[in-house]
Amino acid sequence: MLHMICCVKQVPDPETPASQFKVDEATKKVLPVPGIQPVPDEYAILGVEAALRIRDAVGEAKITILTLGPEAARDAVKHALAMGADEGVQLTDAAFENGDSFATARALAAAIKKLEPFDLVLCGRQAPDWDVGVTPSIVADILSLPCITRASNVKVSDGTLQVERVLSDGFETVEASLPAVVTVSNELGEPRYPQLKQIMAAAKKQVSVWSAGDLGVDSSQLGAAGSLLSLDRLYVPVQDVKCEFIEGETPEESAEKLAAKLREEKLI
Amino acid sequence: MAPSVQFPGNVFFYLIFVSALVFFAYSAYVRIYLLLLGKPDLRLDRLWERIVSFVPLVLVIWRVIRPRYWYSGVLHLAIFWGFMTFQLNTINFFLEGFSDDLSFMSWASAPWLAYFPVMQAFEILTLIGVVMALARREIYKPPRLSLNWDARIILGFIGILMITDLFAVAFQIAIEPFSHSERAFFSNAMAETFKGTDVDVLKAWHTTFWYAHLLDFLLFLNFLPYSKHLHIFTAAPNVFFRRLQPTGVLQPIPNLEEQEVFGVGRIQDYTWKQLLDGYTCTECGRCQEACPAYNTGKELSPKEISHQLRQQLLVNASDLLPVPVLNINVTGERGVPLTEAMGFNPIWDCVTCGACQYECPVFIEHIQAIMDVRRYLVMDEARMPETAQATLMQLEQRGHPWRGTPLGRTSWIEEMGDVPMFDGSQEYLFWVGCTGALSERNVLTTKAIVRLLNQAGVSYGVLGAEEGCCGDPARRLGNEYLFMLQAQQNIELFNTKGVKKIIASCPHGFNTFKNEYPQFDGHFEVIHHADLFAQLVKQGTLKPQEALAQKITYHDSCYLGRHNNLYDSPRRIVAGLPGAEAVEMPRTGAQSFCCGAGGGHMWVEENPGKRINQERTEEATATGAQIVATACPFCLQMFEDGIGAVPEAAEREIKVYDVAELLDMSVAPASAVPEAAKADPPQGQSEEPVQQ
Ligand code: SF4
Ligand code: SF4
Numbered sequence: 001m002l003h004m005i006c007c008v009k010q011v012p013d014p015e016t017p018a019s020q021f022k023v024d025e026a027t028k029k030v031l032p033v034p035g036i037q038p039v040p041d042e043y044a045i046l047g048v049e050a051a052l053r054i055r056d057a058v059g060e061a062k063i064t065i066l067t068l069g070p071e072a073a074r075d076a077v078k079h080a081l082a083m084g085a086d087e088g089v090q091l092t093d094a095a096f097e098n099g100d101s102f103a104t105a106r107a108l109a110a111a112i113k114k115l116e117p118f119d120l121v122l123c124g125r126q127a128p129d130w131d132v133g134v135t136p137s138i139v140a141d142i143l144s145l146p147c148i149t150r151a152s153n154v155k156v157s158d159g160t161l162q163v164e165r166v167l168s169d170g171f172e173t174v175e176a177s178l179p180a181v182v183t184v185s186n187e188l189g190e191p192r193y194p195q196l197k198q199i200m201a202a203a204k205k206q207v208s209v210w211s212a213g214d215l216g217v218d219s220s221q222l223g224a225a226g227s228l229l230s231l232d233r234l235y236v237p238v239q240d241v242k243c244e245f246i247e248g249e250t251p252e253e254s255a256e257k258l259a260a261k262l263r264e265e266k267l268i
Numbered sequence: 269m270a271p272s273v274q275f276p277g278n279v280f281f282y283l284i285f286v287s288a289l290v291f292f293a294y295s296a297y298v299r300i301y302l303l304l305l306g307k308p309d310l311r312l313d314r315l316w317e318r319i320v321s322f323v324p325l326v327l328v329i330w331r332v333i334r335p336r337y338w339y340s341g342v343l344h345l346a347i348f349w350g351f352m353t354f355q356l357n358t359i360n361f362f363l364e365g366f367s368d369d370l371s372f373m374s375w376a377s378a379p380w381l382a383y384f385p386v387m388q389a390f391e392i393l394t395l396i397g398v399v400m401a402l403a404r405r406e407i408y409k410p411p412r413l414s415l416n417w418d419a420r421i422i423l424g425f426i427g428i429l430m431i432t433d434l435f436a437v438a439f440q441i442a443i444e445p446f447s448h449s450e451r452a453f454f455s456n457a458m459a460e461t462f463k464g465t466d467v468d469v470l471k472a473w474h475t476t477f478w479y480a481h482l483l484d485f486l487l488f489l490n491f492l493p494y495s496k497h498l499h500i501f502t503a504a505p506n507v508f509f510r511r512l513q514p515t516g517v518l519q520p521i522p523n524l525e526e527q528e529v530f531g532v533g534r535i536q537d538y539t540w541k542q543l544l545d546g547y548t549c550t551e552c553g554r555c556q557e558a559c560p561a562y563n564t565g566k567e568l569s570p571k572e573i574s575h576q577l578r579q580q581l582l583v584n585a586s587d588l589l590p591v592p593v594l595n596i597n598v599t600g601e602r603g604v605p606l607t608e609a610m611g612f613n614p615i616w617d618c619v620t621c622g623a624c625q626y627e628c629p630v631f632i633e634h635i636q637a638i639m640d641v642r643r644y645l646v647m648d649e650a651r652m653p654e655t656a657q658a659t660l661m662q663l664e665q666r667g668h669p670w671r672g673t674p675l676g677r678t679s680w681i682e683e684m685g686d687v688p689m690f691d692g693s694q695e696y697l698f699w700v701g702c703t704g705a706l707s708e709r710n711v712l713t714t715k716a717i718v719r720l721l722n723q724a725g726v727s728y729g730v731l732g733a734e735e736g737c738c739g740d741p742a743r744r745l746g747n748e749y750l751f752m753l754q755a756q757q758n759i760e761l762f763n764t765k766g767v768k769k770i771i772a773s774c775p776h777g778f779n780t781f782k783n784e785y786p787q788f789d790g791h792f793e794v795i796h797h798a799d800l801f802a803q804l805v806k807q808g809t810l811k812p813q814e815a816l817a818q819k820i821t822y823h824d825s826c827y828l829g830r831h832n833n834l835y836d837s838p839r840r841i842v843a844g845l846p847g848a849e850a851v852e853m854p855r856t857g858a859q860s861f862c863c864g865a866g867g868g869h870m871w872v873e874e875n876p877g878k879r880i881n882q883e884r885t886e887e888a889t890a891t892g893a894q895i896v897a898t899a900c901p902f903c904l905q906m907f908e909d910g911i912g913a914v915p916e917a918a919e920r921e922i923k924v925y926d927v928a929e930l931l932d933m934s935v936a937p938a939s940a941v942p943e944a945a946k947a948d949p950p951q952g953q954s955e956e957p958v959q960q
Contacts, residue, residue, distance in 0.1 A: 013666065020676040035677050035733035039665045193657045196530050196647035196749050 002061035002156065003118045004051040007108060007136070008044040008080050010073040013037065014128035021236065028234040030129075040076035042191075043124025047184045048080045049191040050154045051122050055084075058156060062086050064115055068096055068107055074207055081202035082194035088207035089115070095212040095219040103226035105138035110215040112143065120161065121181040125150050133183075140181035148174060152187035271475040272365045272482075281365055281482070288486035295493035298593055299547065302581055305588055306540030311509040318508055326504045331629040337554065343400035347426065350394030351500075357387055357433065358485065365482070373446070384451040391430045392454060398427040412553025412571075414496075418597065422497045425488035432481035434458065439474035443467060494596045496578075499550045503630045506548040509541055510631035515622045516779045516831025518639055520787045521748050530748065531643025535580040535606055536588060538640065545632045546577025555624035555634060560862040560884075561617040565877030568617035570624035570634040573610060576600065577637060580609050607641060607649070613875055615641050616653055620744055620867035621826040626858055639746065646746035656745050659871040664750060668702040669741045669871050678732045680711045687718060690729030692766030696795075698728045699781070701774040702737055703870075703901040709908060710901040716932035717773055717797050723935060724809045726800070728771060734761065738777040743784070745868035752788070755780075759790035769793040771800055773928070775827035775900045776866075782832070796828060798899040798927050802837035805844050805931070812934035817847035820930070821893035823884070823907070824860035825900035838899045841927045845934050851891045861887065863910075865902035885910030889917040896924040 013036050022031045048065065055061040063085040065077045070092060077088040091107055099107070112121060121140075126133030140147030152171060153164035161176045166185050194202070212219050220226060246261065248254030262268045272281030312318075324330040329348060333341025356372075360380070363370035372380040401423055405415055413419075438458035441449045442465070450456050462470060492498055499506075511517075521527060532538055555570040556562050562569045579600030585593040587603075600609060607615070615638055624634045645651045646660070662671045680700075681687045690697045698721065704714040721728050736758060743751035762770075770792050772778035782794040804810040820842050828834045835857050842850050855861040864880030874880065885907055888896045898904045907924040911917040925933075 015666070015672055017674050017676045017679065019674065019679060033676065035667075037665070037667070190654060190657065193646075193650040193652065193660065195650045196747075199749070200525065 002054070002058055002120070003064065003115075004054065004061060004120045004122060005064045005066055005112055005115055005118050006044070006048045006051050006080060006085065007066050007121065007123045007139075008048065008076045009041050009067055009069055009127055010038045010076040011041045011127050011129040013039050023234050023236055025233070025235055028231050030234075038072065038075070040079050041124050041127045041129075043126060043128075043184060043186065044076070045080065045083075045124070045191045046186065046188045047122035047124050047182075048083055048085060050151065050182070050184050050188055051120070052084050052192065054120075054154060054156050064089060064118075066108065066111055066115070067091065068104060068111075077207050078202050078205075079194070081205050081207075082199040083192055084194075084198060088205065090207050090209050091211075091215070092209055093211040093213075093222075095222045095225075098224040098227070099222060100227035100229040101132050101135045102138055102228045103222050103224075105135045105142060106217055106221050106226060107212070107215060108135070109139045109142040110217045111210060112139065114210075114215065119178040120156065121145070121179070122154070123181065123183045125183045125185045136181050136183045143179075143181070145179055145181050146176040147181045147183075148176060149183045150185040151182050152185055154182055154184070154188075270364045270368070271478050273367060277475075284482070284486065285362075285365070288490060292490050292493070295490065295594075298585060298589060298591070299493055299498075301589055302585055303540050303543050303547070305536045306538050306543040309539035309541050311511070311541060314512050317512060322504075322508060325507050325631075329629070331631075339400070339404065340552070343397040343404070346393045346397030347401070350390040350397060350430075351426065353387060353390040354394065354430070354433075356383060361433075361481070361485075377447075381448045381451050384448075385453055388434070388452055388454045391434060395427060395430050398423050398430075410553075412557045414551045414553070414571075418495050418497070421491065422488075422495060425484055425491065428484045429481065429488065432477045432484060436474060436477040436481055438462065439470050439477060443470045443474060496549065496551050499548045499630060502544060502548040503550075506541075506544050506630050506632070509544070511633060514779070514783050514831050514833070515625045515633075515635065516620075516827050517783045518743055519636060520752070521643070524749060524752060529644070530647035531645070531746070532637075532640035533606055533644040533648060535577075535584060537644075538577070538637070542633065542637055542640075543577065543581055545637070546574060546579075546581055548630050549574035549578060549632055550630065551575060552629065554627040554629065555632070558623035558627045558859070560619060560621055560623065560864065560880045561614075561877075563861075564880050564883050566613070566617040566875050567611060568614035570638075573614070573634050573637055574632050576609050580606060607645060607651075610638075610641050612645070612651070614638075615645060616656065616872065617875055618642075618867050619826075619862050619864060619869045619880065621862035622830045623826075623859070623862065626830050639744070642746035643748055644746075647749060652746070653872055655871060655873045656868065659741060659868065660745055660747050660750065663737060663742050663747075663754075667736045668706055669737065670702060670706040671871075673706040675706050675708065675711065676733075677705045677735055680705060680714055681730070681732055684715055684718060687732075688729045690731055690765060690767070694729040695727040696729075696769045696771045697762070697765070697767045698730050698771045699738070699773070699777055700730055700735060701772070701777050701901065703905075704773050705735070707901065707905065709905060713773065713901060713904065713926040713929055716926065716929040717771075719932055720801060720804075720810060720928060720935060721771075724801075724804045726771075726804075731761075731765075736761075738774075738780045739784075740776040740780045741868050741871065743780070744866070745872070755785055755788045755790065759785060759788055762790065762792060767792060769795070771795055771797055773797045773901070773926075775825045775832070776902070779827045779831055796834060796837075796899065798828070798838040798841060799834060801928060801931055802840045805841060810931065810935050812845050812931060814934045815847035816845045816895075816930060816934055817849075818895050819849045819851055819891070819893040820845070820895045820897050821851050821853055821888050821891045822897045822927070823853070823863065823888060823903055824857060825898065825903050826860065826862050826866050828899055829860055830858055838897065838927045841931050842897050845930060848930075851893050853887050853891055855887065863898075863900075863903040863906035865906045870902045870905070879910070879913065881906040881910035882913045885914045885917055889914055889920070889922060894920065894922060895930070896922060897927050897930055898924060899927050901926070 012030055016033055016036050020033045024031055051063045065080040065085045065088045067073050067077050068091040074090055077090060081088055091111055096107055123136040137147050148163045150166045151163045152166050155162045159178060161178055161180050162173060163182055164171050164173050166187050212222055246254050246258045248257055271277040329344055332344045360372045368374060405419060409415060434455050437452050437455035441456055441459035442462040492500060551571060553571050559570050579598055582598045583600035583602045618638045620635050659669050663669055700714055703710045737754055739751040739754035742754060770781055772781060772794055778794055778796045781792055822839050822842050842848060861884050862880060863884055896907050904924055904926055911922050
């Protein structure tokens with residue numbers, strides 16, 4: 001039976017009003033906003049949707065949801081289970097904390113290996129927290145698997161994978177052998193809305209929790225210790241907008257003044 | 269003497285009488301059995317009120333004879349009362365049919381003879397009613413009516429019933445006058461004209477009319493269960509067992525977590541009372557004539573919803589009953605899912621405005637019937653318009669329906685500064701609501717309300733970041749489970765904080781707290797700000813001073829007006845503004861036309877057709893008003909959008925304000941008064957036709 005693993009995660013709400021978004025420059029941390037809860041990463045949820053569509057098409061498949069993060073990250077797994085996934089695994093350990101894409105990918109790759117046999121790993125194209133978007137590629141690299149990014153349509157037939165990819169000026173369709181890693185883009189369409197029966201069933205489902213020890217990865221490879229990147233400075237850029245009205249008796253006069261002004265600012 | 273008391277008449281009489289009764293019993297059995305398949309629903313609360321209101325609502329058919337429908341009211345009164353009075357005669361007719369000794373004449377002749385002139389008068393009245401009804405159907409043909417054979421047949425039966433009786437009595441008198449036969453004044457006069465006719469001929473005629481009367485009655489009785497005129501039987505119980513709560517209340521799903529199916533996916537999942545609604549619909553189309561969705565070209569017609577209730581039950585009856593079912597006069601499609609029979613689009617078109625229920629003379633409850641299917645679509649099948657799905661996801665994840673808002677729950681508080689937080693020591697909790705906090709335009713209303721509360725020295729506090737969603741959007745979008753969670757969470761929060769009284773600025777939250785939280789054991793005293801401020805103005809605590817010399821038209825929010833009977837307070841606020849001239853739209857008060865935002869439609873894309881808010885804005889514009897006053901954040905936004913879409917409104921720069929904002933402008937001149945509101949009416953506006 002086809003086995004698909006979907007990586008999901010809980011992120012700070014990307015729709016947090018800009019006026020309320022604050023960071024602590026000293027500790028280089030994003031401050032939680034009172035009254036605003038983290039939400040599942042929408043791209044990752046589209047990965048789950050892609051897996052469900054494949055299952056709908058092939059008839060039978062197992063879908064495992066994988067996440068890395070603290071206790072609260074379980075909401076994203078529960079949401080994916082409510083959409084129709086079968087099992088959930090959560091990687092929680094102090095050793096995973098503050099990891100960059102490399103450290104996180106090592107943990108995820110180890111967990112995916114532990115979930116063998118599998119045929120397909122589906123991830124979101126990038127998460128809206130740091131917007132880096134390279135973790136899936138590193139996972140593929142570690143596992144020596146083909147990696148196809150920014151999918152708008154994913155199909156599996158006769159043991160091969162067909163993926164429609166989003167390019168800046170159109171789409172391309174590629175084929176790959178399984179297993180493979182695919183990242184999904186918003187062009188895939190809307191994720192499904194969970195049926196109430198599934199929400200209730202998902203609430204009752206157990207999510208397995210694995211620690212760094214369960215993965216058999218040395219903790220020097222994980223979290224902050226295993227990171228290749230270091231964060232220098234975290235700040236909210238100041239955007240300065242100046243608005244000036246150009247007045248004039250006639251449209252011609254206004255236009256003339258505008259042109260003069262733009263030239264003065266060396267914009268034309 | 270009735271022709272049926274001797275051979276061979278008696279054989280014929282018994283045969284036809286018994287077979288008619290048997291067939292009627294079968295038809296009744298089928299219908300009652302089907303009704304009992306429905307879910308239980310005890311409708312015996314406030315029994316005394318039910319009994320007392322039976323007189324105006326059933327005996328005087330008060331809701332049928334509304335001024336707008338006076339013609340139909342008059343003809344129904346004539347037929348209804350004529351028919352009721354006539355039934356004594358029917359009883360006598362059958363008694364007489366068995367034996368002369370049983371007839372009223374033989375053992376109660378005095379009252380019977382006294383009844384004679386009354387009965388004959390009512391027979392004439394009924395005939396007048398029948399002629400009026402036929403004229404309406406054949407000549408005036410109002411579009412709301414379904415002009416089918418059903419009504420013609422029924423009217424024919426009733427008319428013939430009266431005519432055959434008048435003739436039968438006339439021939440009887442002509443053959444042999446009984447004592448005081450002049451009391452049957454009409455038949456007596458007819459008998460005069462038959463004078464000189466051979467007795468055998470008269471007897472033959474009498475027999476003919478007597479049997480014609482008999483047959484007509486029995487056919488009528490047996491046709492009724494197969495006709496929309498079944499309402500003759502079911503209207504009275506349907507009115508008696510109507511829901512007495514405000515129409516804005518949706519019913520909870522008991523033991524939601526243990527249900528197999530959520531909402532109504534099959535006709536038999538409705539309650540018995542909802543199925544009775546189906547039997548009772550007269551297809552008069554009044555609901556449809558008032559429905560904002562129907563009137564703007566959407567697929568929904570509330571009349572069709574009621575019609576489908578009956579059709580779907582009857583057309584699928586053979587699958588539901590242990591006996592074969594005779595299907596006559598049934599047009600529905602058998603075996604299709606209920607969601608298809610009702611239609612996906614119609615189910616989502618409804619803005620839960622309640623205009624249909626207000627108009628329906630027999631108290632049919634369309635909104636719950638529609639919402640039950642919507643619940644099924646959402647919770648069972650997860651099938652809904654994309655925008656509804658996005659709203660529900662948004663509610664689940666972010667606790668409010670305003671996707672992408674640049675504001676946080678406390679942004680307005682930070683801007684205003686110094687807003688008291690509710691800590692249990694204040695009298696009121698001011699519930700700001702998602703829209704009041706998160707939509708830029710509505711924040712202006714929220715601030716006006718706070719200024720007025722401060723000015724009046726009201727003891728209040730707000731919840732700030734702790735406020736969530738009241739649950740109205742989730743419930744109206746069919747996600748009863750999410751609503752339940754939100755309601756329970758809020759009730760718990762209110763109880764921990766010691767909330768007793770709530771000021772709501774949104775009629776939807778107002779309705780939810782006041783009428784729906786008691787379903788989850790949350791009991792709070794809830795007041796809408798319009799009501800509170802009207803009181804404070806009346807007491808003189810708030811004194812409107814600054815003149816607002818404008819023509820203002822107030823638009824009733826469905827959830828304040830029709831659903832909660834609150835029409836006066838906002839109008840009193842407007843009327844109390846110095847210099848303001850209040851004008852009414854043609855559809856006003858209980859007959860107000862929705863802005864288009866109810867039932868979750870603030871966030872759900874409207875199906876193709878004219879936009880409801882545009883229709884309403886045109887109506888408001890035609891009054892010549894320069895300001896539209898509302899008391900609902902959704903109505904306010906709908907008008908703002910509508911003004912942009914109606915050229916005349918845009919040209920005249922019509923403004924829309926909450927009544928609190930208007931009051932705030934007048935009470936506290938120091939606060940920023942928007943220019944447009946104070947400016948003189950634009951040139952030429954005084955020449956606009958003013959519709960009152
Ligand atoms: S509630 Fe309003 S929109 Fe819905 S069916 Fe009734 S009249 Fe139409
Ligand atoms: S539901 Fe009521 S108002 Fe509508 S057609 Fe039927 S009886 Fe008339």
